[in-house]
Amino acid sequence: MSKYHKTVADKAAKTCYHCGEVCVEEIIPYDDKSFCCTGCKLVYDVLLENDLCNYYAIENNPGGTQRNVSTRGNRFDYLSDEEIIRKLLDFQNETESHVTFTIPLIHCASCIWLLENLHQLHDGVISGRVDFLKKTVHVKFNHQRISLRDLVLLLSHIGYEPTINLADVENKRARPIDRKLIYKLAVAGFCFGNMMFFSLPEYFSEAELLGDGFRGLFNYLNVGLALPVFFYSATDYYRSAWIALKNRTVNMDVPIVIGIFALFFFSLYEIFIVGQEGYMDTLGGLLFFLLIGKIYQQKTFDTLSFDRDYKAYFPVAVTRVKQGAEEVIPLTKLQVGDIIRVRHEELIPSDSILIEGEASIDYSFVTGEEVPVNKKQGELVYAGGRQKGNPITLTVQKSPSQGYLTDLWNNEAFEKKEDSSLESLATRISGKFTVTVLMIALAALVYWSYTDVALGVRAFTAVLIITCPCALAMSTPFTLGNTLRIFGQGKFYLKNPQVIERMAKVDTVVFDKTGTLTDPSAASITYQGEPLTLQTKAIVKSLVNNSTHPLSNRINSWLEGVHLERLDKIEEIKGKGLVGLYKGQEIRLGSADFTGAETNGQTGGNQVFLAVEGSVLGCFSIQSGLRPGIAQVVQKMGKDRDVHFLSGDHDHERVHLQGVFGPDVTMNFNQSPLQKLDYLKKLRQAGRQCVMIGDGLNDAGALRESRVGVALTTQASNFSPASDAIMDATALTNLPTYLDFAKTSRKIIKASFGLSFTYNAVGVFFAVQGLVSPLFCAILMPLSSISVVVFTTITTNYIAYTMGLKKKII
């Protein structure tokens, strides 16, 4: 028991009170609490001073680590620029300004509490309002007391630095939320409910009892209630059907509109001319159910953004050096020839030439490979990389919108609209459906007209009314909506339901290699040189333990279980390696020229050398390992689909990969972003339906050109290039199942079409005989809709359960 308490206490002492991370480098005791870094301590200090320590009471260790946060004071200077302020603010009058920040760190109740109590930190802040799901905070502040720049500084002081990027500045985010559909549904629901109410006596022939006065009143009320449904709620269908007819096609909405018109005008005729009850309640019900289906399909993943281009992660401002002095200017004002300075963890905004300093650039956003690339003076540095280490100075060669990488966005692939050559299943069927219905209706008209013209007209309209494709129109949105939700639970987020139909037709799978097939954490490490003793291992482990460099992390996890040795001095030289003192001996771990080793000309993977007192002991070769389970995934998919690899790397791994994945896989190495795009274009021209899986910005073109572009990411809320779908890296092994399930959902749609055809057949059987009554309509219509909804919901969920995509059936 006491032992247990001791370990808990130990743990508490070693984790940071602010961020909850284990304190590795140093423990800063302060106010009876321990902190992992001065950053975390400072945040605590600020909160303590302002009596906001409730922050720590709501959740344990709610903060984010402050270890790698830049503390340079002038990095927000660009927020003093009038133009930028104007673009960022949502609203401004003489005293008040409103602004919405995106803060990715928002993750718990404490975050909400703190950000909504900002006014206690600074009296210029009027209020803060958090939208947890969107990870935004809407701040109202008095700009005479606190400037926008100071507000952002304040937020970053308490650890909640907002992300402000080029996209925020260039096009205002204020996209009004589309609530129209909900209004339409509300109106339809209101009218439907009331019409049912007034039609009830008719259903049970009670109207005679009430007398003609009531009957007339009820019918006129129904007409009055049908007007908003006909002229407001149904307008989307008119528009869509009209566009389809103008393009000489027939989509699902055409038969719906025919049905709506038949219902409305025939009811008007019945009520005003014949003096009967009409079908207005059925019209209301039809629109109500249709709109529910439409809303169900519109599942959106608010926190994810599927349309991001390079602007969404380029910085708003850069540090320009002019006549020896630094100034922070908006990126839009950056010109070719300017000299810029890029600091640790800052992004290189445009293709530039390195003129001073040592560049160690992390291109993980671009290529997915997180090991930094070293560049020498005079070399061209492409935009999109993140500098690690000391500040570097560069001369701008191209404007940010015209770099090597951003050129992709000028490609025609980004200009064309979503093409509709691949028409959906529902569209194809509805064409035939409409023609068939019209034929039957006409046949009924002609047949009865020989004996009784009035009966012929009644049969004609009855067919149009009863075959109104309500159930038909419901099956697609509900099946796809369910599939979308099931995928979402499996961390596979689709942009919209149409992607599912495209997925179902996929016959070719294209993978990006780096970061997609390979996984940094699955790196394989081989050591060559003098054998390592346990003691040397311990020394190496202690060295790498102190570094956040990706290669250090990999060696660290390779040496798992090795105990730590106490070193006298440890220093990390950014971009070069680590140096430590052990019993007076200098231990170096790092690149070849840092340790004095000779490169053996081997290019495969990354190499880290170990040297003691200047003599090289050996070398760690680190090769990016494959994601666990990926070989089976590729083999499974290779059975009925073609698999291609595209890689920006050299082809030294070709033999290895071919061995793992089998001979049927087509591999292409040394592919530039544009070549990747062209490759997909060629496949498309060859009539292939491709799904492309990539992760970096360099895949953006290929993702765009493919039928279904899947962006793979380790954290769904993080950056991912524009795509049709975003997939969590852990879900990649499920990809074959997802593709199969997309096919299955097509089958479910077909099956539910069959079901609704049965209803229609029954309805038509009565309709052609002129036997359709309003009561019959009022029962059959909701019954068919609801049963189709129940059928699709149960089958999709059940099949997902049997395929292992869901743990519970419902």
Added chain:
Amino acid sequence: MEVIFILIGISIVMASSFLWLFIRAMRSGQYDDTYTPSIRILFDQKVKTKEKEVPSTKSK
């Protein structure tokens, strides 16, 4: 039975006012974020221990 005319009038007025209230609530953004308020409601209204002048929202 004529009372039904009045009742119908009342019922329509009531139902329409519910529709109007719903649309008004929707328009004011009450349904935009359905998650955060569920957390917000659990926060304690803390009484200020430190004497600090209450900031006025109006500029002087």
